[in-house]
Amino acid sequence: MKPRSGYTLPVFATAAAIAALRHLHQQEENKKVWVNLIEAAQTVEIEIEQVAQIGVNQALAITRSDPGDNLDITRNTPVWAIVESTVRSENLQSLSARIKTENEWLEENILIRGGEGVGKLSNELGKSAIYQYARRLLQENLQSLLQNDEQITVTIILPEGRKLAQRTSNEAFGVVEGLSLLGTTGISQPLSASEQLEVYQQALIEKAQQFETLVFCVGENGLQLAQQMGINPAQLLKTANWLGPMLVTAALQKVKGIVLFGYHGKLIKLAGGIFHTHHYLADGRLEILTAHLAQLGLPTSNLQQVFNCPTTEAALSYLRKLDQENHTHWVKAVYESIAAKIDQRSQEYIRKQAEQSVCVGSVLFERDRSIIVKSEKGINLLEKLLG
Template identity: 65%
Template sequence: MNNPQPRSGYTLPVFACAAAIAALNHLHNIKSNQTVSLELIEPPEMANIPIQQVAKINENTALGITISEPGDNLDLTRNTPIWAIVEIVKNSQTDEQIIIKGGEGIGKQINNDQKDAIYSYAKKLLFYNLKQHLNPEESIQVTIILPEGRKLAKRTSNEAFGVVEGLSLLGTNGISQPLSAPSQLEVYKQQLKEKAKQFNTLVFCLGENGLDLAQKSGINSQQLIKTANWLGPLLVTAGLEKVQSILLFGYHGKLIKLAGGIFHTHHHLADGRREILVAHGAKIGLSTPILQKLFTCETTEDGLQILRKLDQETGTNWTEKIYQSLAETIDQRTQDYIRKYLDFEGKIGSVLFGRDRQIIITSKTGKILLNSESIRQN
């Protein structure tokens, strides 16, 4: 029996653009269709996006609504409504024909003057497609709204990377690839096998931010492995390929799961970050009132800030002690995980960084690997 190929979908910018086109067409009194066609640019193909609703707010303003469909992907934005409010601007004070703004649920970039978290591909997509529907002398303002954006953002690591109050319109193309599907794991395994032929030490990076920070730390980019959420199977693959050392390099809100024995890090499958942090606080001897505070935190980053504030106010080093305990446990449990499946005598080290993109802690073995010439850029 053949397994069906995982189904791809579209990224959030595509649905935002479709909603904006639907709203603009409505203002132009173009008969509403159930779908909108748009050019994805990347890749160079057309997409037909269903329109949920469209209506005028007033003579010059209309609202279009689409629903996110990311395909066969474990994506928290599935079935999320995306709104686009399009206003025809009379007597515009600017030469720009199209102005794009983020409304409710679109994140703000705290490291970039609080600018809306609407990135280059999303802007390119909106400008290109909307311009084709505009009259030559017409100017519009487009406001993208994600009504559930604030709530959903609490379940992501956005805040760790400088985006607050909502989600990002992110991505470099319009296709949402099923990265959590088994076929993508096979791609990652093959990449790992190729690199294992060249290097005895590999650096596992959880996500794009881990990749970026690892390279900025002077690690040879050829030894970096992007794992997505497939840490467990990729660790076993590395063991099978006789990799001698593995450095885990990731955001603490992801890597902390390994200290609890969770080796598929997608939140849809397992969590427990808060409980793991509290357990290590209790192990080190943190007081009950602070443990209770940690337990009520919405994010691991919030817990880190509580510990740092405590250290600052009391002259203690709870943050270092607790995170050192976490890092050493991550190393040990990762070795144990690989040894469940095969004989493995290699070294495991870990590096955990925070929202400020600064390293919080490095395990003892992690320090040895991080300072080793075997992973440094030539």
């Protein structure tokens, strides 16, 4: 059976905003609203769970995320939109004044705000992580519904956003305190399905015919950083969470060298023998980090602190602080240990699954895309790639 596609978070936020605005206009209510996705070029029905007036010229509507058959942490999470309507006699200067203090997004006569659970961009003075497609979707769907001289403020709330964000790498890439309204399309394709793996494998097979050494990037940040370093884009491959099958496919295609290029909070799983890195299937990141630190001799009280950190990024910050206060080198030591284990485990995995020998090196980077560690094999392979 073909995997079922769904919709991205911006679509549900827009649907809730449409329902809230229609309620303010006292229009006939329906359990569903139509949303023009713009990208793709189609209009879809989205179910509305609840809608109510909560103040003077203010209404709240709630819907729930449905990403289809993706392994997505936002599945069934509530998405709220509060819409406040005012007449344009206040003119757009009132919205402009508010945007200077609230630092949100102004789209013509629609002010878009991120409320509780919507992440903030740490590198843009706390501006809400509501990206261009989401803003365009809200603006184009709501603009045609506005009455004469009406201007509105739309506040998107993700009540479970802070909690869910702890299970993502958002903070590592500059989104804090919640989830982002991200995407370039309204359709949520099931990228975790086996069909997507086949697409990645086919791209690998084609590249393996041209190059003996390839660079595996788990996500977009790795791809961008690898290109910034000067690595030939033709030798880069996105793997998503399918590292195990991709390593085996590369070995069967007689690839001689592979550089694993990724965020430390993702690649660390390989050091524990976890070769499908989606959090739905396995985690163990803090356990792996703690085990390596124990082997290196970190005192028990510090090990407990690391183990109880909410994320690997928080654990890295703790270790950095520890190094600074005590003039130690735990970060360098533990990440060199982890990188070497990633290489070892990957090569063993390939030998076991494909009965082939491939040189695997690793490069781990952190939240600001600065590199934490390059394994010894990773350094050697990079010299060939950049030479």
